[in-house]
Structures are given as C-alpha cells and as structure tokens.
Amino acid sequence: MIFGNLRNSSLVLGLGYNNDQEICSQLDHMQQQKKKPSLKYDHLIPCLTLGLPEETSQSDIKIDHDMHRQPSPLSPVSSFSNSSIKKERESVCGEELDAERVFSRVCDDDEEGASPRKKLRLTKGQSATLEDSFKEYNTLSPKQKHALAERLNLKPRQVEVWFQNRRARTKMKQTEVDCELLRKCRQNLTEENKRLQKELQELKSLKLAGPLHMQLPKATLTMCPSCQKVAGDRRR
DNA sequence: ACAGTCAATGGGTCCA
DNA sequence: TGGACCCATTGACTGT
Numbered sequence: 001m002i003f004g005n006l007r008n009s010s011l012v013l014g015l016g017y018n019n020d021q022e023i024c025s026q027l028d029h030m031q032q033q034k035k036k037p038s039l040k041y042d043h044l045i046p047c048l049t050l051g052l053p054e055e056t057s058q059s060d061i062k063i064d065h066d067m068h069r070q071p072s073p074l075s076p077v078s079s080f081s082n083s084s085i086k087k088e089r090e091s092v093c094g095e096e097l098d099a100e101r102v103f104s105r106v107c108d109d110d111e112e113g114a115s116p117r118k119k120l121r122l123t124k125g126q127s128a129t130l131e132d133s134f135k136e137y138n139t140l141s142p143k144q145k146h147a148l149a150e151r152l153n154l155k156p157r158q159v160e161v162w163f164q165n166r167r168a169r170t171k172m173k174q175t176e177v178d179c180e181l182l183r184k185c186r187q188n189l190t191e192e193n194k195r196l197q198k199e200l201q202e203l204k205s206l207k208l209a210g211p212l213h214m215q216l217p218k219a220t221l222t223m224c225p226s227c228q229k230v231a232g233d234r235r236r
Numbered sequence: 237a238c239a240g241t242c243a244a245t246g247g248g249t250c251c252a
Numbered sequence: 253t254g255g256a257c258c259c260a261t262t263g264a265c266t267g268t
Contacts, residue, residue: 118263118264118265119242119243119244119263119264119265120242120243120244120264121242121243121264121265122242122243139256139257142256157244158243158244160256160257161243161244161245162242162243164256164257164258164259165242165243165244167257167258168258168259169242171258
C-alpha cells in the first residue's frame with residue numbers, strides 16, 4: 001500500500017468482497033464454461049471501507065446477505081417409484097395430435113435395463129400448463145402433483161422432475177442476475193476507491209507542503225463514503 | 237461437429 | 253426410516 005508509512009493519516013480506503021478473489025475466479029470460469037454456478041455467494045456484497053492502509057485488504061469486509069432463499073418446501077408424503085419412468089406411456093393426451101409432435105421417440109420396448117434412455121419432450125401445451133402452475137406455486141403438494149399429472153397425462157414423477165428442473169433454472173437465472181449486479185457494484189466501488197485515494201493523496205501532499213496554519217486539525221476531516229462529501233468540520 | 241437445451245438419474249441432506 | 257427436495261451430472265435431441 002502506498003501510504004502505509006505516512007503518519008497522521010486518518011483517511012484510508014479499502015474495497016473488496018468477502019472471498020473476493022475466489023468469487024471472481026469462479027465467476028469467470030462460470031462465464032467461460034456457460035455452466036451453472038455452484039458457488040455459494042449469496043451472503044456477499046461489495047463494500048467500501050475506511051481504515052489504516054495495511055488494513056484495507058479484503059479482510060475487513062464481512063457482510064451477511066441472505067437473498068432469494070427458496071420458500072420452505074411443502075413436505076407431505078407421496079410415494080412414487082422413479083424406476084418406471086423409462087417405460088413411457090403408450091399414448092399421450094389430445095395434445096398428441098398437435099403437429100408439434102409429442103415425444104421425439106418414445107421407446108417401445110419395456111424390457112428392464114435393456115432399453116437405452118430416450119429423450120422425452122413435453123408438448124407446448126404441457127409445458128405451458130406446467131409453467132402456469134409454476135407461476136402459482138413453485139412447489140407442489142402431492143395432491144396438486146397428482147392432479148396435474150393426470151390432467152397432462154404424465155406420471156406424477158415427471159411432473160415432480162419438471163418442477164425440480166424448473167426451480168433449478170429459476171435459481172440459475174437469479175444467480176446470473178445477482179452476479180451481474182455484483183460485478184457492476186464492484187466496478188463502481190473500484191472507481192470510487194481510486195478517486196478517493198487520489199483525493200487523499202492530494203490532501204496529504206497539501207498538508208505536507210503547506211504552512212503550519214493551513215494544516216487542518218486531525219479528526220476534523222472525514223470522508224463520507226456514501227455521500228462523497230467531506231464532513232465533520234466543526235469549526236465555527 | 238459442436239454447443240446448447242432439457243428430461244431424467246443418482247446421491248446427499250433434511251425432516252416428520 | 254421414507255419421502256421430498258436439491259444438486260451435479262448424464263444423455264438424447266436440436267439448432268447452427
């Protein structure tokens with residue numbers, strides 16, 4: 001740090017995040033890979049601090065930030081085997097007639113283990129209905145699940161899986177939004193930090209160069225980081 | 237050919 | 253202990 005040895009320096013600025021480096025590297029990696037983030041940074045927000053020069057590293061920031069926690073899940077009982085999903089239904093509801101086609105290729109063979117996993121695609125109608133339900137409740141009670149499954153001619157397990165995947169997608173989108181917000185925040189704070197450091201340097205050189213009577217008494221000059229104004233001058 | 241999407245799977249955790 | 257959920261991953265399919 002540049003000003004580490006200056007005496008009487010009451011103004012020193014710091015900028016950082018909790019686990020700043022780790023987050024950034026992970027975010028970069030995430031963006032490169034276009035992969036969903038696995039980092040847990042919900043509790044982190046950027047912060048600008050004032051203190052001694054040596055103390056303005058990442059270590060002096062610690063703020064908890066608990067955002068967008070999922071609502072507590074409903075937990076009634078339901079019992080379904082997921083082993084039968086591979087054996088798909090033979091026919092689909094009316095939407096089957098939809099030109100959009102129903103499944104890419106439903107497997108005909110019901111032999112256990114022998115059939116490779118086939119990709120099922122939900123119809124537009126099914127997806128829309130599921131989407132509508134998701135807007136109302138992002139978790140389903142077993143009753144709702146059954147009703148929806150029956151209505152869509154799907155297995156309850158499929159509805160359940162769809163909701164799980166949908167929640168994951170929502171979470172990922174939110175994470176990306178938060179990520180972008182943090183980046184911008186960090187950028188702003190970095191610029192702010194630079195600006196204030198520069199200002200501080202100027203004030204110090206003024207103090208050293210200027211005549212004695214021009215010197216400001218210690219502790220009368222404090223920089224408010226939020227409003228960016230010099231405050232605390234109680235003379236007069 | 238390759239990347240992206242998404243239904244499905246398997247493992248881990250939590251809780252009644 | 254079983255069921256519900258989350259999470260990471262797989263694999264079929266699609267779009268370029």
